[in-house]
Every structure is written in C-alpha cells, then in structure tokens.
Amino acid sequence: QVQLVESGGGLVQAGGSLRLSCAASGRTFSSYTMGWFRQAPGKEREFVAAIRRSGGTTYDSDSVKGRFTISRDNAKNTVSLQMNSLKPEDTAVYHCAAKGGIYYSEYASSAQWYDYWGQGTQVTVSS
Numbered sequence: 206q207v208q209l210v211e212s213g214g215g216l217v218q219a220g221g222s223l224r225l226s227c228a229a230s231g232r233t234f235s236s237y238t239m240g241w242f243r244q245a246p247g248k249e250r251e252f253v254a255a256i257r258r259s260g261g262t263t264y265d266s267d268s269v270k271g272r273f274t275i276s277r278d279n280a281k282n283t284v285s286l287q288m289n290s291l292k293p294e295d296t297a298v299y300h301c302a303a304k305g306g307i308y309y310s311e312y313a314s315s316a317q318w319y320d321y322w323g324q325g326t327q328v329t330v331s332s
Contacts, residue, residue: 207231207321209301214326217291221330225286227301227323235279238304241286242316243268243297243328250300252314254286263313291330298325 208230217223227239240255254275255263262275274287284301302319312318 209323211326227284234282239284245297255313
C-alpha cells in the first residue's frame with residue numbers, strides 16, 4: 206500500500222518555474238515506478254513523465270519539450286517534477302502516481318497501468 210500527497214502547486218507567470226513534490230508513505234517506495242500526469246478541465250488525463258526504480262526516465266516530448274525534469278529521492282520517499290519556462294497551456298491539476306512490480310516501457314505512459322494516485326495539486330500559469 207502506498208499513499209501519495211502532492212504539493213508545490215500554485216499561481217505563476219508565464220516563463221516562471223515551479224517544483225512539484227510527491228510524498229509517499231510506506232517502506233517500499235524505492236521499488237515503485239513513479240509517474241506524473243496532468244488533467245485540464247474537459248480534457249483527458251495526460252502523461253507528463255515517469256521514473257522507474259533504477260532512475261531511468263521517460264517524458265512526453267510534446268508536453269515537456271525539454272522544460273520538465275522528473276527526479277526521485279528514495280531516502281526521503283519523494284518524487285519531484287521541476288517545471289521551467291512554464292506556459293499557460295501547462296495549467297492543470299498535476300497528479301502523482303505509483304506502480305509496483307516489473308516495469309513495462311509500453312505501459313509507463315498509460316494512466317490505466319498505475320495502482321495508486323494522489324489527489325493532485327493545481328498549477329495555474331498566467332499569460
């Protein structure tokens with residue numbers, strides 16, 4: 206069992222930066238693949254980035270375009286998403302997700318694959 210709590214969202218001007226954090230409970234955090242997804246009003250939940258237990262990362266090139274970086278600190282049971290050069294199109298509720306077991310590259314970008322979800326944190330980017 207894993208409980209996830211996101212923080213770090215807020216209001217920022219276009220071109221600014223935010224760092225989101227996801228705090229996980231439990232002692233098995235280091236064995237989980239972790240992902241970040243976002244959802245804007247009226248839209249489907251969209252994959253942003255994932256990091257597997259080995260530290261390997263995957264990004265949605267269309268969404269990120271080199272602006273976002275996902276990282277994890279297993280000692281602190283946290284996963285972060287550093288977001289730079291923010292655009293109004295980045296406005297959404299950002300959710301942290303976790304998946305135990307073997308990593309499958311073809312599933313890491315699919316919201317249906319993940320076992321646990323946080324409640325989300327709002328990111329609003331003004332023009």
